[in-house]
Amino acid sequence: MSFRSLIQDMRDEFGSISRHSLRSRSHRSAGNASRAAAAGPSEAMDQSCWSQLPPELLREVLVRIEASESWWPARKDVVSCAGVCRTWRGIMKEAVRVPEVSGKLTFPISLKQPGPRDGTLKCFIRRNRTTQTYYLYIGLTEALADDGKFLLAARKCRKPTCTDYLISLDKVDMSKGSSTYIGKLRSNFLGTKFTVYDAHPPYDGAVVSKSHSARVVGLNQVSPRVPAGNYPVSHISYELNVLGSRGPRRMNCVMDSIPASAVEEGGKAPTQTEFPLSSLDSFPSILFFRSKSARIDSSTSQSSSSDRLVLKNKSPRWHEQLQCWCLNFCGRVTVASVKNFQLVASDDNGPGNQENDKVILQFGKIGKDLFTMDYRYPISAFQAFAICLSSFDTKIACE
Amino acid sequence: MAAAADSSGDGGTSSGEKTIVLVSSDNSARFEVREAAALLSQTVRRMIDEAGADASGDGITLPDVDAKTLAKVLEYCNKHAPASSSSSAAEAAPPAEGEEDLERFDREFVRVDMGTLYSLVTAASYLKIEGLLNLTCQTIADMIKGKTPEQIRKTLGITSEFTPEEEDEVRRENAWAF
Numbered sequence: 102m103s104f105r106s107l108i109q110d111m112r113d114e115f116g117s118i119s120r121h122s123l124r125s126r127s128h129r130s131a132g133n134a135s136r137a138a139a140a141g142p143s144e145a146m147d148q149s150c151w152s153q154l155p156p157e158l159l160r161e162v163l164v165r166i167e168a169s170e171s172w173w174p175a176r177k178d179v180v181s182c183a184g185v186c187r188t189w190r191g192i193m194k195e196a197v198r199v200p201e202v203s204g205k206l207t208f209p210i211s212l213k214q215p216g217p218r219d220g221t222l223k224c225f226i227r228r229n230r231t232t233q234t235y236y237l238y239i240g241l242t243e244a245l246a247d248d249g250k251f252l253l254a255a256r257k258c259r260k261p262t263c264t265d266y267l268i269s270l271d272k273v274d275m276s277k278g279s280s281t282y283i284g285k286l287r288s289n290f291l292g293t294k295f296t297v298y299d300a301h302p303p304y305d306g307a308v309v310s311k312s313h314s315a316r317v318v319g320l321n322q323v324s325p326r327v328p329a330g331n332y333p334v335s336h337i338s339y340e341l342n343v344l345g346s347r348g349p350r351r352m353n354c355v356m357d358s359i360p361a362s363a364v365e366e367g368g369k370a371p372t373q374t375e376f377p378l379s380s381l382d383s384f385p386s387i388l389f390f391r392s393k394s395a396r397i398d399s400s401t402s403q404s405s406s407s408d409r410l411v412l413k414n415k416s417p418r419w420h421e422q423l424q425c426w427c428l429n430f431c432g433r434v435t436v437a438s439v440k441n442f443q444l445v446a447s448d449d450n451g452p453g454n455q456e457n458d459k460v461i462l463q464f465g466k467i468g469k470d471l472f473t474m475d476y477r478y479p480i481s482a483f484q485a486f487a488i489c490l491s492s493f494d495t496k497i498a499c500e
Numbered sequence: 501m502a503a504a505a506d507s508s509g510d511g512g513t514s515s516g517e518k519t520i521v522l523v524s525s526d527n528s529a530r531f532e533v534r535e536a537a538a539l540l541s542q543t544v545r546r547m548i549d550e551a552g553a554d555a556s557g558d559g560i561t562l563p564d565v566d567a568k569t570l571a572k573v574l575e576y577c578n579k580h581a582p583a584s585s586s587s588s589a590a591e592a593a594p595p596a597e598g599e600e601d602l603e604r605f606d607r608e609f610v611r612v613d614m615g616t617l618y619s620l621v622t623a624a625s626y627l628k629i630e631g632l633l634n635l636t637c638q639t640i641a642d643m644i645k646g647k648t649p650e651q652i653r654k655t656l657g658i659t660s661e662f663t664p665e666e667e668d669e670v671r672r673e674n675a676w677a678f
Contacts (some may be wrong), residue, residue, distance in 0.1 A: 150615065150618050150657075151614070151656035151657055152656070152657065152658045152659070153516070154618070154621075154622075155622070155625070157625075158621060158622065158625050158637070159626075161633070161637045161639050162637045162640045162644070164640045164642075165637055165638060165641040166644060166645060169641070170645065175645075176677075177674075177678055178644070178645045178646065178647075179653065179672065180673050180674060180677035180678075181644075181647060181648055181649050181677070182644065182649075183673070184649035184660075184668075184673060184674055185649045185652050185653055185658060185660065186653070186658050186659065186660045186661055187660075187661055187662065187666075189658075190666075190670075207675050208673055208677075209672065209673055234639070235520070251676075269671065270676050271675070280668065280672055281672060281676075302577060322515060376669065464537040497561040
């Protein structure tokens with residue numbers, strides 16, 4: 102039974118229960134109201150009745166809000182309602198559909214969920230060279246960039262043997278210990294290979310990557326606490342193409358947490374539904390992920406990537422007259438740059454060159470320190486952002 | 501309020517149109533209304549069907565709606581009732597008033613205190629009056645929009661009952677969203 106149909110059943114049950122009790126409940130409140138009418142309405146009495154509003158009526162109100170506040174900045178009203186109390190939260194969380202279906206971003210967890218199947222989510226990235234920080238926004242309008250709604254921030258941290266980009270829900274606080282930390286991109290010394298790490302398990306059976314050992318998080322295991330771990334979710338590599346640095350570089354992204362079947366007919370990608378509630382002192386919380394992925398080999402070695410989704414960049418065409426490499430960015434990229442790319446799902450053996458393939462991630466320059474990022478199912482905003490950061494960092498074929 | 505109509509539910513107006521008597525929960529008030537207005541309520545419609553043309557002749561008692569609320573609800577129904585009172589077409593027939601006039605009426609109608617609004621939305625739900633339910637739910641929704649969780653709780657007198665961890669999550673969500 103799917104989670105959604107379980108909620109539907111509960112709702113139907115609830116509806117019939119409350120229909121019975123509605124009589125007594127509203128009779129009591131109707132009684133209150135008439136007494137109030139005699140005495141003069143008192144605010145305190147007016148207010149207390151709202152917590153007894155029958156759930157189906159509350160739902161009528163909340164779904165209207167969810168439907169009308171469909172885009173940012175108004176969408177924050179949906180988040181606000183989900184923060185009022187348990188009942189409101191339950192109803193609102195059930196009313197909000199995942200981005201895969203709705204094409205809307207609502208809660209922070211939306212950033213860890215696959216993008217829409219229809220169309221793309223159009224975002225943009227601002228780079229601050231001074232602070233070595235990158236900010237991801239989703240556009241508020243059809244413009245290439247506008248004020249935007251802030252999504253994620255990443256700060257570059259150079260280390261002796263590698264570079265880390267720490268990714269956070271907060272523009273300012275990007276420390277690993279913070280509750281807003283959600284993952285990182287790590288590059289190797291040469292800037293040719295990158296690994297994206299999720300701070301939280303992307304699916305059941307995910308492997309925690311520690312420096313010397315690997316520990317599998319069990320399917321229904323109750324963890325004493327949820328560590329802000331390092332769960333590798335993709336491996337990115339850059340190579341020169343046959344023309345060396347005169348030609349566009351080749352990108353290869355192995356999406357460890359997404360099965361190759363995700364892009365096939367009827368395929369599904371893992372979808373996180375909650376950030377694990379983590380507190381060192383709290384009672385164990387049961388990790389619950391609506392993991393629809395096929396059983397995935399728990400080893401993270403790149404050699405067993407045959408059942409994982411691999412993304413490759415679409416090869417640009419050489420334009421004889423313009424004397425440059427061209428990709429059709431559909432107006433979303435306006436400045437030529439070696440960083441610009443389009444990622445498509447690749448065949449196991451062939452290069453990612455099919456014209457019919459949907460572009461899953463597109464990234465490109467539109468101004469000084471300003472870039473667009475368009476992504477879609479099956480990758481999430483977090484994964485897309487991390488992959489784009491690697492394009493900034495890689496030393497392959499730099500101008 | 502009930503005028504000089506006879507006590508049987510099947511009263512008549514001077515124009516000969518069928519009327520229905522509705523009685524509030526505490527039995528304190530009886531309202532004689534045009535059938536077309538009363539039938540905007542699916543609940544009343546069902547009660548009439550079940551009772552068989554109001555066999556008791558005493559009017560229809562609505563146990564969940566008090567006098568003050570019923571008066572207000574009927575104000576709405578009278579305004580929104582279709583011109584013709586043929587029961588099967590009541591829903592589909594256009595109301596007697598013009599649309600702009602109705603919109604203005606609706607806007608004024610919901611300018612009430614929170615307690616009355618609460619009574620109206622629950623009454624609209626119980627009586628199954630679609631237009632009134634829409635109007636009241638939308639009014640409440642508009643009242644909630646633009647507020648922080650704390651402001652919503654204050655306005656409606658709700659306590660959150662979150663655990664400290666849930667509160668943290670809510671705080672993080674809102675910090676990110678706002």
